[in-house]
Amino acid sequence: MATRVIPPSDKDIQEIGLRDALEERYLAYALSTIMHRALPDARDGLKPVHRRILYGMNLLRLDPGSTPKKSAKIVGDVMGNFHPHGDQAIYDALVRLAQDFSSRYPLIDGQGNFGNIDGDNAAAYRYTEARMTEVARLLLEGINENAVDFRPNYDGLSEEPVVLPGAFPNLLANGSQGIAVGMATSIPPHNAAELCDAALFLIDNPNARSKTLLKYVPGPDFPTGGIVVDSREAIAEAYTTGRGGFRIRARWAKEDGGRGSYQIVVTEIPWLVQKSRLIERIAELLNERKLPLVGDIRDESTSDVRIVIEPKTRTVDPVLLMESLFKVSELESRIPLNMNVLVKGRIPRVIGLAEALREWLDHRRDVLVRRSQFRLDAIEHRLEVLGGYLIAYLNLDKVIKIIRTEDEPKPVLIKTFTLTEVQADAILNMRLRNLRKLEEMEIRGEDKALRDERKKLKSLLASEPEQWKTVAGEIRNVRETFGPKTALGKRRTSFGQVQDVEQELAEILVEREPVTVVVSEKGWVRALRGHVTDLSGVAFKSDDSLQFAFPAETTSKCVFFASNGKFYTIDASKLPGGRGHGEPVRLFIDLEGEASIVAAFKFQGGRKFLVASAEGKGFIVPEDECLANTRKGKQVMNIKAPDAAVAITLIEGDQVAVIGENRKLLIFPLDQVPEMTRGAGVRLQRYKDGKLSDIMTFPAKDGMTWFDSAGRTNVTTTKELADWRGNRSDAGRLPPKGFPRSNKFGKSIG
Structure with a gap:
């Protein structure tokens, strides 16, 4: 029997405009994506899923020196307690944090198959194990000392940190990629030691600009190495505005083979480029005869990248050969820079290098103050307990008598010895073995040490210069741990310049032949073979005729001046041949609808x-x-x-x-x-x-x-x-x- 649907009564219906309803719901979705999925927090450089993974591993006590646990256990705990999304999404995020070719400073130490630079996927989470690295430990340092705020998890049964203490400059060191609604973020990785140097300079010079900090942070430092070929001016502009990009090229070297022969060996490829797809694409271009200077390519990689490229002939210039590959393959890649982050965890904004480091430093100072206050409160509590212990030792017989004879000894102890609630509870909870004579001396020694520490903490909390001095000391320790002399901290990406071989490359890749460029009144263009002086025999469409014609070569650049005041450039080699009527010039350039060609000539x-x-x-x-x-x-x-x-x-x-x-x-x-x-x-x-x-x-x-x-x-x-x-x-x-x-x-x- 079908169920009858009972419509709601009129009083239960609210009329809402469709536009208003859509705007409200889409705004809620957009804010959720921006705040809780796509953009990293400027303070710890993490998105919520990464933060929850690390906090979940912290609760499982997966410290760097501990025994790793199954990734399935980690994913299950994170999904059940903090991140109510798909298990595969959580595992993919965990895998990326463990890949040393994706993360400059991996946050997770993985055991098992976590994928490779060829683009192969990681093994299923039931086969792999993981624990935290030293970097992750630094990010969590002080998490149990009231260093950061906590908020209820998705079901309200437990709590999760709003942000991690972040003793490591993770935002810039590991970078971040994400696409939100109406905005995106793309931050390449950097060298941690250089970031620490810049942060120390910023502590001493709070008003320093991003351009000044380039003395310490010359550019990104990718986990796969490579060579950045942008100018210093372009890099400075990118870091100042927070928007830009970096051209990164593969690192290569020429290996002599004897008798004048040689081969080129690529040992580092651009970040985020899959090696197998790169080689496959070059092989396709080779089969399509679009790489006339390349003879063969093969992959001899083991744990290290080694791509061997053989020239067509031994007379080919290796620089020109590589330039031809950089133009058409991912051996040269562009990594965008868009430092769009959540400032103070709430406001999405594009910031520059100086502001990004300032956000981290301010957070570190806030964490220091909170941890110091937490420790000070703990000392005050312990001193109060120790004071009760000392009173008990000085009046031991009387205390024992009260405890043995009184039905409610606590109020009697408080009244007799003028104790606090905390002191009375501590005395009543004292173990019998703590009543030995030596205990009194240990208590007095602990009391003295705690009072000295309390004095230092109060001095620290009362002085901002002292706080910055302490933060600077912590940063120096991080720099020493990940300094340039360490295997992980050594800079991998270098800087270079692009050689101007455009003309030479054009002449090599395009066979130089004479042509005559013809442009019609209707804007159709073609290139006739040879230098044609008599154009009377050139055919046009019925309603069209000759407008411009000039001699050129297949290696020439053809310049078109339009009525909109713009100049356009087309390579002569890309123009259609003389058969037929050619093609509209608008297929080669973005010419506005009302604009027309005023002149055409060879550059x-x-x-x-x-x-x-x-x-x-x-x-x-x-x-x-x-x-x-x-x-x-x-x-x-x-x-x-x-x-x-x-x-x-x-x-x-x-x-x-x-x-x-x-x-x-x-x-x-x-x-x-x-x-x-x-x-x-x-x-x-x-x-x-x-x-x-x-x-x-x-x-x-x-x-x-x-x-x-x-x-x-x-x-x-x-x-x-x-x-x-x-x-x-x-x-x-x-x-x-x-x-x-x-x-x-x-x-x-x-």
Whole structure:
């Protein structure tokens, strides 16, 4: 029989807007992800799952010197007591903390198969065992001494720490990766000894900036080594803002094989790169004939990485060979830096190097104060107990009599000897064997030692300089434990520079052949084989025609100047061949919908151009500043609609000729136009109506050369141009007789 569903009564229904309900629930989910899953705490550098794993292992007494326990036991305890999520998620986090190729300073000492750098998974948790490392012990040091706050666990039956005491600079030393809702974090690992040096400097110089700390922390230190090839300026900018990235390359060396032969051996690969996938990808490129300099690759790794790369021929330059591999494989990788962390455990914020270390130092001082106060309270309690013991020893017979004869001896003892509740309980709980004569001397000695310690603790709690001095001493101990002379503390990642072999590499990877680049009115581009001078036979689509054509080589860079003021660069080798009508230039560059191509030419370098907009503004720009590195192009001329870039000419003299759509020609000295790398420019010609049509430059001694409508060359001498000479931003006058109605000089960059 089907169950009948009874709808709720009207009084039990609350009307809530769908938008409000979705916003409330999504915000709750976002905050939960940010606070309890994805972002690490700036103080101990841990996410909740890692913190719970370490605390769970601490409760199991899995200290560095203890016998390891099954990972299944650890995962079960953590899941049951603190982390009510999937067991596999907890085990994956535990495994990562134990992998020395993932964590710079592993927090867990694993026994069994915990995976490898090839990307193989760890064995199931029933087969592996684990215990904490010395680093984890430092993170937990003082956890039972009221060093940090605790909060109820998910079911309220026990408690878990809000943050660990963190005597180790874990946030930066081991780094962190995570994706939250609307934000992410990516912190690469660093060298602990260097972080300690920077922290000690920061204690003495609280206002030190991140850039200053680079003297001690030059950059990341990855567990798999490698070479960082970023400039010092780029590294400084990344650490100052908390955002950036690092280019890291594999470490390689050339091994001679005799008779002029050699092979390249890669001994370190970038962090987080799976070795098996790396070799597989290079082998694929080799089979696809995309690595003309590489002959073969093989993996000879054992416990250490050893990837052997053989050149195609013994004459191949090893530097060029490796540069070709860095361009297309994960032998070069980019590790992002986004120091987005929870500040004070509550506020997600992107911070710089100095602030990250400051958060750790402030936490260490707070932990010191709390542990000192905890110890002071324990001493006060013990001194109170010892005072009761001394009274009992001095009046032993009377105490025994009261205990034997009184039904309720406690209040009688308190009244007789003026004891506190604590002292009376301590006397009543005293064991008979503690009544020996020597016990009194030991109590007096302990009392004296505790009073001396109490004096020091009170002095420490009353003096902030003393507190920082103590924190500095603790940091020095950490530095000594993980110093550069130790196997774990020795820096593994070095720094280098990228050699500029781009042109040589392009010539080697691309066979140099002459081509003719053709651009149509509709923006279709292609590269005809050879240098074609007669383009009359080149076919276009029915509604299209030739706009630009210039000779180049397959190794050339083709530059396109667009009406949006941007320059775009396309490698000639990437252009489609001459068969067919080519392809739209927009497939190669990110050209806005309204923008169009104004000019196209081969990049030569060293030249200078005069660029101009429709409103008659312009300036001189070096050709080297026009080369773009991305599909988005390089903004050189700042354009505001409805204005647009309309003309560009090569600087070939000391005079500028400008003509507008109103057929007014103006000639003025080139030195009146400024040279800039980017800007809106200055007024070249003034218009009452119409816009700029064309520009050119020429030497005053040679005169102005222009082409009439029939294509004939005309030269107007400087003397004949006297009526058109003026100053920049003048209006000009009608051009010489025979000047084409198109208002174009007819010259191209070439």
